[in-house]
Amino acid sequence: MKTRLFRMGLAVLSLAAGFTLAGVVGPAMAQQNVTLALPAQSLLFAPAYIAAERGYFREAGIEPKIVYVAGPGVLTAVLGKSADFAMISGGIQIAAAVRNQKLVAIANTQDRFTTDIVVRKPVADKLGAVPPGDALARIRALKGLTIGIDAVNGLPHSFLRYLARKAGMNPETDFTITALQPQAMVAAMKSGTIEAMAFSPPFSLTAVNDGGALWITGPDVDLPEMKTFPYNVVLVRPDYCQAEAAACRGFTTAIGKAVALMRSDPAASLAALGKTFDRMEPEALRQSFAIFAKYTRTDLGLTEDMYRNAVAFDRAGGVIPETAAVPPASELYAPSLGR
Template sequence: MRLFTRSHRESSVRHPIPALVAGVLCLALLVACGGGSSVRPGGAPAGGNVPATGSAPATGSRSTGAAPSGAGAPSAAQASPASGGTGGAAPAAAPKPAAPAAAAPPKNLGKVAVVDAGTGLIYVPAGVALAKGYFKQEGLDVEITAAGTGTDATAAVVGGSAQFATASISHVVQAVEGGLPLVALAPAATEYALAIVISKEAADKAGVTLQSPLADRLKAVKGLKIGISSPGASTDKFIRYLATQGGLNPDKDLQLVPLGGIGPTRAAFKERKVDAFVRSSPDPEAAAIMDNGIVLVAGNRGEIEAMKGFQYTVYLTTRDFAKQKPDVVQAFVNGLTRAMFLTRDKGDEASAVYKEQRGKNVEAAIWNESWKNNLPAIAKDPIISQDNVKVTFNILKVVEGQEVKIKYEDVVDPSYAEKAKAALKDFKP
């Protein structure tokens, strides 16, 4: 089943808040009614944001028991030494040496499913935590899959087929505004790290290059067919906001084409069924090299002043799950925190382990350039900043044309991140 019919799709692009909530509720109902093991509608395999270079991204990855690195492993149980009797009784026979103390078994909090909206460089912490054994160290058996869109990832959590998801915080905002009890726990990317890729033919026709003023580059998208993941998604909001900054009317001057995951998006761009697309790294860099494109505007370049500090992707769950399983939520955030600290202190190592998971077939030059471009945006602190959320609310106000009426605490529960940061302050990756 497709999430959007043609007429629904068109109206959804004009009214993204109802579209997201309706989409989430529909998909949640499908999951609850046994609509299949895939979190994507229509039974398509889980996809993601890995460039289409000849192999599918790793999905359904599970911790393989690799020895975790760093401090914090469960301590061994300490046994009391045997002691001989004292007093007037006859001396007892020398006691046998005590058996070695058995190591305390690691805590077992069971299996949890995590659904990322994609597989690009805006979903790094959980992938690194899985690869390094940090979740296993916290007692969690974690499986990560990629859904293709934030709407699908969020729906998996609402429907109960996943306990956690990674998606744009705007999905949480819209869900809360629509009465769904979602909550953001920790950041994944702390800048609006998306990019607009345009074909060289379209750029030449518009008379723009990478050296053109930002205002001219923004105006160059007028009238183009632009691929987004889905209506109401962060890709949709990104291009709409930038269009307004270029003096355009998104509803009249843009032709937005929902394409779902990165596979169909890259194929449509390569075949020139669309003139441009919006996505996160490493796909823009790959399309520029492999598909004769230009990265026209990128949120991670710092050239869009109003977007600096935008809280982008977050790890989310439901408030009900957090209430029922606070130990699981804490363990999950602890694992994320270790991964963030590794990225902060040993970025090259984090890049290598994440590439092994999500970018095995990405050319080294493309990966390295993408990592360099996005490293400033990858979360290195587990607490979602109130200032960053304020920037997000300001951007959403422009895109939606109305104030965000909910508050930081309605969207974010920072308590797990605060505990993790305090407990792991001496953690050395």
């Protein structure tokens, strides 16, 4: 009888130990599946890639599936509920809100433009000596060229149109625009199918390494709307965080950890990015990472100044009409929902 009771006791202890070990070894909480829509594979979204690779999302109780939807299509994906989160420029968010496609920003990972314009070297040589620091003079010199972008009305297209209008040009007629995926843009530059491209590192730097000339670099453009800009916001549907508060908190917590790692440990960050950018030349990846890391927002901040600059950028670039009614910042920015 004692032997039987002893064996029963061992079985109960073993079962209890199994539960305890499962709690230690297994996930700390049930994982909620969510979908993140990105407009392209770009180092601009390094915080998301790092958070996924380092397990920060899993630690926060969520398991994101990353999907790619060209340019502003990510907004449609979130509005149509085929995605829960999107990351894209705050200027595109505001332009969509003017069209009654309202999404709410709960975080911002970067506050400066890092879009570049690269020109084929033979074309750059023909353009002659244009002052390197004069972005408007350099954009005027591109009149008549065929320029590659990733998507019509996406951020690189908006950047190009903004500069053109500031320079007194008509961006709809003074350039020929071709929409291509980033890798295809670099190949088209190399072959001469297009004469210039507007995109961000590492693809802009890859184009330079393949014989292009860095013509305009976003961080150096000294125009008022380009400073303190919501360059990469995390967007959700207006009612999503009320229904899925844990998912919103988990997402921003994981992104915040990734941004902190980008600032404190570049080597670990680059190692985490290696899987996503495994075909990228390591030195180009390192140089590109340094550019993005420099302008990250460790507080994931969204401010009134960012909102005003994004609205001014959209109006100046013709993305939204000068007289368009824009929802107030209080309707479009809600960082508290991500905490």
